[in-house]
Amino acid sequence: MSVSLAPERAPSPADAADARPVIRSAADVSALVNRGAALGSDARIVVAIALGGVFLDAYDLGALAFGVKDIAREFSLTSTGTGLVASAITFGAIIGAFLGGYFTDKVGRYRVFMADMFFFVIAAIACALAPNAWVLGGARFVMGLGVGIDLPVAMAFLAEFSRLQGRGNKAARVAMWCPTWYAAISVSYLLVLGLYAVLPAHQSGLLWRLILGFGAVPAIAIILIRSRYMSESPVWAANQGDLTGAADILKRSYGIDARVDAPAAASAPKARRASWSNYGALLRGVYLRRTVLATVIAIASSFAYNAVAFGLPVIISSFLAQSVLTTILASLALNLCFAFVGGLVSVRIVPKFGAWNLTVIGYFFQLAALVGLAIVGKPATGAQVVIAIAFLAAFLLGQGIGPGSHSMTFASLSYPTSLRGVGVGFNQTLMRASSTVSLFLFPVLSAALGTKVFWIIAVAPLAGLVALFAVRWEPSGYDVDAEDFQSPRA
Template structure:
């Protein structure tokens, strides 16, 4: 791509305006977006890799339902810690350094889980894996928002929504890996090889980071480093940017959760949390419990369970996620409302069907598929839109980190409770899960905030004065 004429930047607002307008579009910037999505790919793979193996892990280590819940939930406990501290670090020390650190967590944790001799070691490394996952989402969403234009193709809304197909592609890839390993690996060790394989893409990302990865120009400018922002624009965008600092700008608050509850952001924070908690409770119970649902409730064998999980994720979730990128311009609020409505109907159908026999089995699978399809283009895609695009650059890390930290508490609860409730209630558990999208719908109807297409970065100066 040829270089554009020289652009003079005198403030952080100039950098934001340049990126938001779409005038700065370089090949390296697209690679950075791809690498950020690669981090999300790892998050999903690591979550999914043990979901299928939970039955084997339970048998191998002789776990009770409570201990199975602890193993399931340990990654979420780590993610709470990683999200809260990672969000603060993303705003204080920058996006680049945090991204590099969490890649190392993925490598060490994947190998540690694969070699775990007992449930105690497994819980420890699952916890470390969770820290990596928790740190990754605030930094990945910051990169996606801050290396994208405000509207049009490749917009902030489209790229933040792109996290959903990346997530579901990783889930599908995980089941493809399982399907391949199923043919050559002893079945009792299948989960170990699957989890360990997660270190491979993490190492690949680490190897290419030096050539392409860069700091966010918006964050650098917001820190007062206009020279650094100009350099990033030259290196990553091919924009001939020159820094000519204007009058000193007021120092923006960095790494504090307090502004999230100021009068300007209070309702946005509340809605983002409500949508996040509602979607995560339902999704974790259904998606991470998918192998259990298919194998136990639908009474299918191991190979059918793997194949059905793959088809549901690849056919419904990935397709829905790709459509979600295209539909993102229609607005996060509208698409999330529609998504929750479809999920509510799907869960009610599963509860009514119960343990299916004969012709009802395809209906149950279609209901699961509809749930995943709606998740991918609705609440699953846009809960991150609400969390990322409701705050300007100075608050984006802590905004996403706080959202993820609280969300992971809900995720921990759902992952711990699902094995226990499924054991006690059977298919009646779907009635409990159905409450989640109902709550999400209520929150959206009460707070009608639309972040798509809104220039939230223009609020940074106002944020400084209010804090």
């Protein structure tokens, strides 16, 4: 969509006397956000709360990793029944992402985020108290709806409460989802470790209930503090034509005291309104190239990471042939020391090096690591074990620095405010579907191929590299929100 900005009018004597920034259109609101928040504003707290939602997503997705066998034993489930319970959250996330993307653009970021938190609370408590597999599977499906809905709205908050350039810019804030994700996975490992140590042997069956139920705690905390700090996105409010509301949000959350020029605002162009047809807009014009790139990165990243990271306990135990405790500790150490640290490094350097460059570097790390794991095979000596673990570490470091951090950067910052919700929602719908396939295929392929399965997994980072070199799109530092009012950059 291409429209011209509202014409400038000559400043009046009153304008000259009032030094506050003037808002004449939604573009002015976006420009104020791009300059950065005032010192002491609530913008960083809003970002932190949005990241709290990402923490819940990751925690709830990974919380069942060590409890599946106990659930199967308690409810006398077949392998099919166990698979359905374990995958219910993923199916919910697929539906939730598609719906959440639309409603994030339609009714606003704040309302969707607050409704989403209740999904987490209710579902977590229901999981902890589930009397049978049907209730547990249903609660996990509802939890998946919350997970799917949350990422589009969380990414919108991160992008729309951040400056355009410099340290802590939009790309860096969006990339923060990655270390937050790995921190949540690590917390779930730590909880498993702590409960594993303190629970008596005859009460070990409570472990999975306590782990799933804990997910309600951070969700309740977010609900309790929402009224003090959370606000609607000022850019989204302005795009809906509510410039006065956007000015109020800027003052309350951003520390910027701006005034609305009512006559100019009345004639300002309106942005694209939310509708289901906006999903089609992702597949037209310049957005088609960006959508293809963001989708390939997301699917490749998800497929490879799920196969390696969620299969990490199995991989480590086969390499080391050690106890459950050793497997938990090794998985925790690898996630914290490499995936988490890689994500933090990426957040820090993306304003300088760009998301495209870092994603390319990350995929090269992963491709080399997976080829190395395939060549090493099942380690027969101590030295080979060390080499195999080093390759796993390199894979996770590459994930944190590159596609793990910036799959969301490409998904969130390839689209302006009017399309951001559906853009992330569409991306996550396809990514979750890929995740479901990879979680199903990995144990099947692993059983059939052994360590040769790494040759298959290596196709994912290779596909990501091909897409990146075919579409050289750099979202970091580019004012994509301006595309709601002017022609997009090719």
